[in-house]
Amino acid sequence: MAFEKVRDAMLATDSELVVKEINAELAKGADPKAIFDVLTDAMGEIGDLFSEMKMFLPEVMLATEAMNEAFAILGAEMQKQDQAIENLGTVVIGTVKGDVHTVGKDMVTGTLNTAGFKVFDIGIDSSPQDFVEIAEREGADIIGLSALMTATMPSQKDVIEFLESKGIREKYKVLVGGGVVTQEWADEIGADGYSKDAVGAVDVAKRLVGR
């Protein structure tokens, strides 16, 4: 298999080794795009193992770090050759205002990252302004809102209404989730997508960006 060492380093979630192997391949004159594709496939494998609970969140976080470092190197190389890095789309995700539950949002960040989305996790207790500022800055396609409590579900609606008030609702697809959230609630507040779990979130996100 091509670039086996790069792939293995990725599956070992060892960012230092990933960088070392990439540099070694580039020094040999390898095509950065081809290396990038191998890494993307490895991330996909990690995502599958994660969904099956055979790999775990800390490993996915480490793999994501490794991928980001690889991006930095390969992206620069690819730009030199007028190639562009492709991803499925950009997602800004966070837990809404008043809510500090992070586990579910982190799981979704993990599955989206490994599926090939570029994900900006803005953390917990995030205000509508936080979501919109980062979404605008990063040119996001999707805004993902996690809410775990009955009392914080209305904060999802706030983000949608904030987007409307700024006249930019149509620029983004809004994806909602979290323990208490249901499809009915998503419909009621006019969200574009809902998923009950982190595995399903990938399918819905792909659908939202037309992939």
Place this chain on the structure above:
Amino acid sequence: MRGKIFTYWNRSESGPIMTEKDFDLKVYWPAVKKVVKKYNIEYNPDEVVPQSVDQINDIYKAARELFLEVGVFNVTTGRRITWTEKELDDTMKKFPSEMTVGEGRDACHFDHRVLNDPRPANCLGRVLGPQDPALLDRVFYAYASEHRIDHCCFQGIIPYINGAKVRPWSPHEISAELKRVSEMDHARRRAGRPGMSDWSSAPVSLQAAMAAMNSDSGMRKGDVRHIYIMPHLKTSYEQFTRTMATFAFGHHQWGIGQAYVGGLSGSPNMAAVVSCAELFAYCMLYNPSALGLWTADGMYFATTSRTALWVCFHAGAAWVNNTNTFSLDGAPYGVVASGPCTETYFWEHAAAAIGDAVTGMNSGGGTGWQSALTMGATPIGARFASEVCDAVCEAQIGWKEANRLVNYCLDKYMDRMDAHTLHEGGKRFDECYDVETCEPTQEYLDLYNKVKNELREQGLKNLG
């Protein structure tokens, strides 16, 4: 006060400083991997109930080492609080082996339990998830009058009040908490159990919780409130503030070792070590009067999956066999995935109760639908779990037979849990309980009796 908790809190200002991510990935995670490897702790999916005392003792040793190496990260100050071996041992030596919560003749006494304890266990009831405000008193009364439940988390969430949604830090949150506490207090009085302890922690803001933290509102000193350790091995000044508020009113605190299998706690064998380590964190930081284990799967919230039960029973047995603390509340810690009035609702409770019994923990239950949907709490689950648990204790079936029975129960629902569909179906409280008498409908009782009969056929002959 056991242990010098204020001295330990102050280490939040002097311990090693770092980002939360560095704590997770560079301190906590490598340490978890290291101790699990050192003690060679392995997950065997067929042995949901522990089969080896050596293994559970190793889990305890690994948890102790993990706790001493990593400490607890205070997210407010970005610093790590750590302890010496001597400090940990001194506190654990003095830690109470008995505790009473609640008041008067309705008080519930927790003593130390042992593995395969033959004595009946305590039973925790939990009203969780959103409730219809108009029916809240009915649900609370049904729980308060369920005689098997001896301590209860009356935590039903009130979604709206005074024509407004109840949002964190809004004035309505205070109104909702005042309503919840007074309805809880009325329910326990009407049920003839005024001193039964309430373990709820519904409001997000401490202000709202504190507004009702007085006897005029209906809260009593025998009541218990939740203070938390965040996943994993993390705290904050907010938690210390909550602890201070409970000290000020003079009531109790409860805490749970948590685990999210697949999430930050990793694989089941790692998660067992982590949840056991979190119990140390409670003892060192919060002076708790009650401890338990709420272990769940990270991809589909479930406390009764094969992996979540493995973690709970192994972590619980490790703690029970190596410490002298008052007993722990075990799985499912009040909530299952199936909806009320389904057969699998009972199988999930049974699987949890059987393992709790032989690992020296208390039983409990009640809420269905992963505590996510409206009106999903019914006390019959707790009743059933308590009956099963006590029958197992009395029959002294041992770990091998307990494991066979738990696997038998798991076979009834694991396929749907794996497909993430177990929460589908079921009925609301007001569809499966008579809201006047607060008794379960015949349909619900038939399911309860069906599962009981099948457990008797499976050998649990003394199940009444």
